[in-house]
Amino acid sequence: MAGMRLSPEESTEANQHLQLPQQQLQTGREAASDDDRSVAADSWSIKSDYGSTLDDEQRHADAAEALSSAANFRPASDYSSDKDEPDAETSMLGLQSYWDAAYLDELANFREHGHVGEIWFGTDVMDTVISWTKSLCTDVSQGHIPNHVGEPKPQSVEHDEKYLSCWSVLDIGTGNGLLLQELSKQGFTDLTGTDYSEGAIDLARTLADRDGFSNIKFLVDDILETKLDRQFQLVMDKGTLDAIGLHPDGPIKRIMYWDSVSKLLAPGGILVITSCNHTKDELVQEVENFNQRNIAISQEPSATKDQETHRDHPPFRYLNHVRTYPTFMFGGSVGSRVATVAFLRN
Numbered sequence: 001m002a003g004m005r006l007s008p009e010e011s012t013e014a015n016q017h018l019q020l021p022q023q024q025l026q027t028g029r030e031a032a033s034d035d036d037r038s039v040a041a042d043s044w045s046i047k048s049d050y051g052s053t054l055d056d057e058q059r060h061a062d063a064a065e066a067l068s069s070a071a072n073f074r075p076a077s078d079y080s081s082d083k084d085e086p087d088a089e090t091s092m093l094g095l096q097s098y099w100d101a102a103y104l105d106e107l108a109n110f111r112e113h114g115h116v117g118e119i120w121f122g123t124d125v126m127d128t129v130i131s132w133t134k135s136l137c138t139d140v141s142q143g144h145i146p147n148h149v150g151e152p153k154p155q156s157v158e159h160d161e162k163y164l165s166c167w168s169v170l171d172i173g174t175g176n177g178l179l180l181q182e183l184s185k186q187g188f189t190d191l192t193g194t195d196y197s198e199g200a201i202d203l204a205r206t207l208a209d210r211d212g213f214s215n216i217k218f219l220v221d222d223i224l225e226t227k228l229d230r231q232f233q234l235v236m237d238k239g240t241l242d243a244i245g246l247h248p249d250g251p252i253k254r255i256m257y258w259d260s261v262s263k264l265l266a267p268g269g270i271l272v273i274t275s276c277n278h279t280k281d282e283l284v285q286e287v288e289n290f291n292q293r294n295i296a297i298s299q300e301p302s303a304t305k306d307q308e309t310h311r312d313h314p315p316f317r318y319l320n321h322v323r324t325y326p327t328f329m330f331g332g333s334v335g336s337r338v339a340t341v342a343f344l345r346n
Contacts, residue, residue: 094247096196103199106176107206116207117176120239121276121338125325129238129340130182132322133272136342137234138163140270145319145344165189170232170264172223173240177204180216183236194221194228224256231266238274245277258290262315265345270319274340280321283341287316316343 092098106117119126139145141163164187171180174193184191193216195201204218221227223240244253265271273283291314322340 092246094243094245094250099197099243100199103175103197103203107199107203110203110206116178117203119178120175121274125274125338125340126179126182126238128322128324129236129272129274130179130186132324132340133183133234133236133342134164134186136270136272136320137167141166161187163187167234168192168230168232168266169234169236170194170228171236171238172261173237173243174204174218175200177208177216177218179236179238180204181208181211181213184213184216188234189215191216192232193218194223194226196220196222223260224253226260226264228264231264231269233266233269235261235265235269235271236274237261237272239276241273242275242277254286255290255293258287258315262290262345267345269345271316271343271345272340273343274338276338278339279335280339280341283339284318287318287343291315291317313346315346317346318342319344 103117106115109115110117167188168190169180169183169188169192171177171183171191171193172195174180174195177193180191180193193201193204195204195218198220201218201220204216208214208216208218219228224244241254241257244250244257247253261271275283278286294315319342321342325336325338325340327334327336
């Protein structure tokens with residue numbers, strides 16, 4: 001849930017309207033039982049495409065050092081998944097083994113029953129993200145930096161193709177790839193989806209081939225140690241940062257996430273994050289913390305030439321957010337079950 005750190009009991013009461021993932025995972029994939037997996041998923045009300053386990057000890061050590069040296073630039077709030085000794089509920093959905101098992105199960109279900117798998121956060125949220133992102137990219141293509149992107153304006157197919165076909169798109173933690181299929185229907189043509197789970201990529205490729213989307217590229221890749229050697233004008237994240245934050249090393253891995261995304265997003269490009277565990281304000285604050293950390297590093301005598309570029313030009317700035325998601329009152333606070341925020345790469 002965006003911005004409300006509730007206990008499992010409170011979360012269940014407040015989020016009965018949410019779509020809760022129920023995975024029947026293969027026996028023996030993890031030490032945790034199927035019941036443990038279900039409890040973990042239900043308690044956090046999150047179904048994410050992406051988590052990460054990192055094997056590169058040096059990158060992990062570098063991020064840990066950065067976290068220590070940037071103590072004054074910590075995220076605005078202590079996420080429940082970042083406790084010193086996270087329990088199974090907070091860490092389960094941040095483990096690659098969880099998602100490997102989940103997507104093997106979904107791939108088997110598709111082959112046996114034709115099920116395409118979960119649509120993260122539901123079809124209503126996905127439709128909103130698609131139409132809002134399309135409108136945002138169209139406005140930016142025309143030289144407008146909008147203060148507010150409202151309901152998408154009806155345009156001709158030719159108008160859409162004129163502005164959207166030039167956008168290169170990366171969907172990190174793509175899962176079953178359905179988000180990219182919907183973007184393709186709207187006029188985007190240069191589309192790439194990555195996920196660190198081979199099962200997810202197998203499922204996404206299978207669905208794309210079945211549905212006639214041969215133009216979409218799918219690659220096995222970990223955002224925290226990405227092997228991609230190109231930049232994209234639009235990067236989409238629907239649940240990835242959420243899952244990374246649920247890992248026992250969540251704070252370190254979030255720093256690594258922002259470092260990787262800042263390198264993958266081309267100057268002038270847009271990052272669109274959809275989260276069910278962060279408010280808009282929390283996401284904006286986390287980006288500001290990342291910017292401040294980069295500015296501090298750029299001022300050190302040992303800063304590289306690339307790092308020095310951040311001295312006067314921080315990597316990201318807030319661009320806009322979806323304002324049409326329904327909100328509800330709980331415990332005296334107003335919250336929304338999901339937040340979608342766009343950042344511009346300077």
